Amino acid sequence: xxxxxxxxxxxxxxxxxxxxxxxxxxxxxxxxxxxxxxxxxxxxxxxxxxxxxxxxxxxxxxxxxxxxxxxxxxxxxxxxxxxxxxxxxxxxxxxxxxxxxxxxxxxxxxxxxxxxxxxxxxxxxxxxxxxxxxxxxxxxxxxxxxxxxxxxxxxxxxxxxxxxxxxxxxxxxxxxxxxxxxxxxxxxxxxxxxxxxxxxxxxxxxxxxxxxxxxxxxxxxxxxxxxxxxxxxxxxxxxxxxxxxxxxxxxxxxxxxxxxxxxxxxxxxxxxxxxxxxxxxxxxxxxxxxxxxxxxxxxxxxxxxxxxxxxxxxxxxxxxxxxxxxxxxxxxxxxxxxxxx
Amino acid sequence: xxxxxxxxxxxxxxxxxxxxxxxxxxxxxxxxxxxxxxxxxxxxxxxxxxxxxxxxxxxxxxxxxxxxxxxxxxxxxxxxxxxxxxxxxxxxxxxxxxxxxxxxxxxxxxxxxxxxxxxxxxxxxxxxxxxxxxxxxxxxxxxxxxxxxxxxxxxxxxxxxxxxxxxxxxxxxxxxxxxxxxxxxxxxxxxxxxxxxxxxxxxxxxxxxxxxxxxxxxxxxxxxxxxxxxxxxxxxxxxxxxxxxxxxxxxxxxxxxxxxxxxxxxxxxxxxxxxxxxxxxxxxxxxxxxxxxxxxxxxxxxxxxxxxxxxxxxxxxxxxxxxxxxxxxxxxx
Numbered sequence: 001x002x003x004x005x006x007x008x009x010x011x012x013x014x015x016x017x018x019x020x021x022x023x024x025x026x027x028x029x030x031x032x033x034x035x036x037x038x039x040x041x042x043x044x045x046x047x048x049x050x051x052x053x054x055x056x057x058x059x060x061x062x063x064x065x066x067x068x069x070x071x072x073x074x075x076x077x078x079x080x081x082x083x084x085x086x087x088x089x090x091x092x093x094x095x096x097x098x099x100x101x102x103x104x105x106x107x108x109x110x111x112x113x114x115x116x117x118x119x120x121x122x123x124x125x126x127x128x129x130x131x132x133x134x135x136x137x138x139x140x141x142x143x144x145x146x147x148x149x150x151x152x153x154x155x156x157x158x159x160x161x162x163x164x165x166x167x168x169x170x171x172x173x174x175x176x177x178x179x180x181x182x183x184x185x186x187x188x189x190x191x192x193x194x195x196x197x198x199x200x201x202x203x204x205x206x207x208x209x210x211x212x213x214x215x216x217x218x219x220x221x222x223x224x225x226x227x228x229x230x231x232x233x234x235x236x237x238x239x240x241x242x243x244x245x246x247x248x249x250x251x252x253x254x255x256x257x258x259x260x261x262x263x264x265x266x267x268x269x270x271x272x273x274x275x276x277x278x279x280x281x282x283x284x285x286x287x288x289x290x291x292x293x294x295x296x297x298x299x300x301x302x303x304x305x306x307x308x309x310x311x312x313x314x315x316x317x318x319x320x321x322x323x324x325x326x327x328x329x330x331x332x333x334x335x336x337x338x339x340x341x
Numbered sequence: 342x343x344x345x346x347x348x349x350x351x352x353x354x355x356x357x358x359x360x361x362x363x364x365x366x367x368x369x370x371x372x373x374x375x376x377x378x379x380x381x382x383x384x385x386x387x388x389x390x391x392x393x394x395x396x397x398x399x400x401x402x403x404x405x406x407x408x409x410x411x412x413x414x415x416x417x418x419x420x421x422x423x424x425x426x427x428x429x430x431x432x433x434x435x436x437x438x439x440x441x442x443x444x445x446x447x448x449x450x451x452x453x454x455x456x457x458x459x460x461x462x463x464x465x466x467x468x469x470x471x472x473x474x475x476x477x478x479x480x481x482x483x484x485x486x487x488x489x490x491x492x493x494x495x496x497x498x499x500x501x502x503x504x505x506x507x508x509x510x511x512x513x514x515x516x517x518x519x520x521x522x523x524x525x526x527x528x529x530x531x532x533x534x535x536x537x538x539x540x541x542x543x544x545x546x547x548x549x550x551x552x553x554x555x556x557x558x559x560x561x562x563x564x565x566x567x568x569x570x571x572x573x574x575x576x577x578x579x580x581x582x583x584x585x586x587x588x589x590x591x592x593x594x595x596x597x598x599x600x601x602x603x604x605x606x607x608x609x610x611x612x613x614x615x616x617x618x619x620x621x622x623x624x625x626x627x628x629x630x631x632x633x634x635x636x637x638x639x640x641x642x643x644x645x646x647x648x649x650x651x652x653x654x655x656x657x658x659x660x661x662x663x664x665x666x667x668x669x670x671x672x673x674x
Contacts, residue, residue, distance in 0.1 A: 189596075
């Protein structure tokens with residue numbers, strides 16, 4: 001349904017060109033949930049905004065690639081045609097529910113606006129639909145809440161309203177950019193549950209972007225791991241979490257404090273900072289921080305290669321080599337612990 | 342048992358809400374509403390809770406940035422509320438704080454070295470100032486040539502290191518860390534947590550670690566307190582709390598956290614709490630959690646539970662119907 005082919009989204013800045021998205025390809029099929037995970041600055045939001053064509057141009061430009069939605073390349077469409085797709089076929093919810101709603105309009109008006117932009121119908125009917133949507137996203141007393149202003153809603157409730165607006169036109173794809181980052185855990189659990197329920201009811205595909213590996217594990221069927229503008233590993237959730245084959249994904253999982261871990265073992269240090277995207281490192285972008293990097297990694301930029309039917313990895317190490325390297329490292333760690341005792 | 346460093350006794354911090362032309366006090370925001378705990382030397386106590394539960398207010402009250410409405414704070418056995426300004430000045434040397442936001446807690450016009458030197462100057466310890474600052478910078482993993490840099494030249498993780506070095510400058514006994522890693526990326530977060538653990542071991546520090554992330558809290562804490570609407574709901578050593586959470590709120594919090602394990606994650610039975618956090622200016626009657634509690638009864642609406650020790654020694658819970666034995670429950674399932 002949606003196919004992104006070798007997409008590059010670069011941003012012009014006074015200091016040079018930031019390669020925010022640098023050659024990303026993936027496919028989204030109807031009804032599936034794809035998770036995009038990465039640290040801040042890995043390009044996941046720019047990628048999401050590219051699909052919606054929401055990046056301001058200039059400074060953003062797309063030197064290469066295609067975004068095909070139902071066969072049409074979104075990069076070449078006129079603004080007028082894009083508007084028909086935005087909100088109607090592809091809808092988006094944003095991270096910050098506090099600033100995504102207009103504070104001077106009633107929630108009901110904002111919801112009806114979304115409906116009336118894409119459908120010609122009498123206002124009374126749009127109102128009915130709006131109330132229905134609010135009910136769907138679990139807002140109690142929707143008739144009354146239609147007349148409330150955003151500041152009268154809590155963060156979780158506002159995120160529900162945004163989901164309602166996104167659902168207004170029965171989109172085929174819902175892009176959720178860090179939908180729960182600004183919320184408390186108990187509210188996050190509510191919103192994630194809601195997103196699953198509406199997906200069952202409306203049957204759209206969801207692209208969920210998060211830095212939280214837990215959220216991704218819970219929601220997604222397929223996962224793309226991004227690092228400095230590229231996909232470094234993609235596959236089914238099981239592949240990513242159990243057959244992790246890219247050192248970056250592996251380190252990320254090891255650096256996370258676990259709530260279910262028995263021992264208070266030391267977290268893995270990923271040395272250094274995410275790279276500067278104006279002057280990315282030579283070879284593999286992760287090599288300066290990679291515990292397993294070799295001389296080769298400084299020279300050769302690995303491509304995404306197939307490991308199993310759905311699992312792709314961008315790393316020079318083969319599966320056997322990676323396993324061996326992991327084993328060696330764990331041995332060294334254990335010895336270190338013994339010395340410490 | 343080591344000796345207590347800090348004791349909090351029935352601490353209350355109420356903020357008046359003023360309304361109308363005459364700014365009359367119409368109500369109070371009960372940010373911290375009767376909290377008790379003891380912090381022993383050398384241990385890490387984690388305080389966890391959702392936003393608005395009063396955990397940051399608690400921290401600010403302990404360092405003396407706020408004057409509590411009632412209750413007592415004992416530091417090394419002495420009540421700090423009776424201190425005069427001179428004694429408070431001394432206290433602030435022993436109790437330091439690291440803030441959440443490494444972007445706003447450092448003066449953008451000061452050089453990193455001067456930021457770390459500021460507390461030393463304030464306490465007239467200017468001998469060998471540069472040497473001491475460089476020592477501190479090395480301790481937290483900053484390079485010597487970072488001395489002359491300005492805060493904007495550092496990344497978030499490095500800024501947090503500057504904040505930690507500043508807190509360490511006066512050899513404090515207690516460091517209060519208010520969400521020190523929540524603004525950082527996962528990989529950088531691990532660096533800072535490891536640093537804090539190393540420093541504690543090396544310098545014998547005592548930490549009061551405040552965070553909303555239960556996984557981070559579990560990793561770093563010896564004991565954990567769970568706060569909800571200004572009250573302590575459950576407090577115990579971290580092992581016992583995470584394995585046998587007895588308060589329904591703790592249980593719900595734990596089950597709300599998505600685990601990075603897809604298989605477990607999809608099978609796991611999740612307790613999704615209904616509704617939102619009630620306003621702390623108008624907390625529910627009786628047990629503050631009864632409006633969202635899946636097990637609440639009429640009794641909970643009228644009576645306030647106290648933080649009591651159950652059969653488990655050292656495991657305190659404030660609930661009329663605590664979950665007795667989770668392992669048994671698991672066995673039945």
